[in-house]
Amino acid sequence: MLSDFFGNRAFGLILLLLVLAFGSCNIFNQTREYERFIHCRFSVKETKVLSVAGIDVSHLNKYSDLDFGQLITLGIQLVKGDLPSIMQITVEGHNSSTEIAAISGMDWLLLMKSDTLAREP
Numbered sequence: 001m002l003s004d005f006f007g008n009r010a011f012g013l014i015l016l017l018l019v020l021a022f023g024s025c026n027i028f029n030q031t032r033e034y035e036r037f038i039h040c041r042f043s044v045k046e047t048k049v050l051s052v053a054g055i056d057v058s059h060l061n062k063y064s065d066l067d068f069g070q071l072i073t074l075g076i077q078l079v080k081g082d083l084p085s086i087m088q089i090t091v092e093g094h095n096s097s098t099e100i101a102a103i104s105g106m107d108w109l110l111l112m113k114s115d116t117l118a119r120e121p
Helices: 002-038 068-080
Strands: 039-052 085-094 109-112 115-118
Touching: none
Parallel strands: none
Antiparallel strands: 039 085, 109 115
16 A cells, blocks of 8 residues: 555656656747747738728728718817727738747837837737
8 A cells, every 4th residue: 555655656746747847848949939039020011001080991092982971070080189090010020040930929019209109908
């Protein structure tokens, strides 16, 4: 009975050490992937305005496609200085390394000159 207890305990300890060892290897791999990610080059590939002041503009080609009510709404919002917009921005990244560059999440800010225009919710 005593040998079963120590045998089971040794097995449990070995199993715990293996789990910790493999888990720490994963952390080191993530760290290397992150280091490669921060050295990647990024550029804006495409931007598309989907809506302005609650008006769907994704299908419009020119301003004259807006009706009179939409123009009034835009004018009022412009005078107020409050023009909320929804945009779709495609960002392209280039990894100069042959190895994987990765992150597990990202916080972001949209900056223009010294103003913060948007941030992750």
